[in-house]
Amino acid sequence: MTSRLTVNMLVCGSCGWGVYSRARHDFRRCPCKAVHVDGGFDYFKCGYDPKKDRFVSLILRVKRETLYNDWNKSRDKYGMVPPEKVPKEVGGDHEHRDHPDPDPSAGGQG
């Protein structure tokens, strides 16, 4: 059985690493220490520069329990994503709507 979990990953604009908090007391920093996340799924805290850094929704095929144990037992398999594995962009998050749709009922020429 596979479960999907969406985490809010903070991607550092300086070193390119992505970090996310796995548990309430899991405080994580990227390698260059420019960004940090904390609070896990209970409350979300972070420090970053909105001009440089960005958030990415990361879907993990694990349970919360797995992340918690990963933190609790210091396995550190999760929580940090190297630059080459960070998704380049968030798919379908924003769409362009510069020109309004033409109104087909306007006019009146049959």
Ligand SMILES: [Zn+2]
């Ligand atoms: Zn960094």
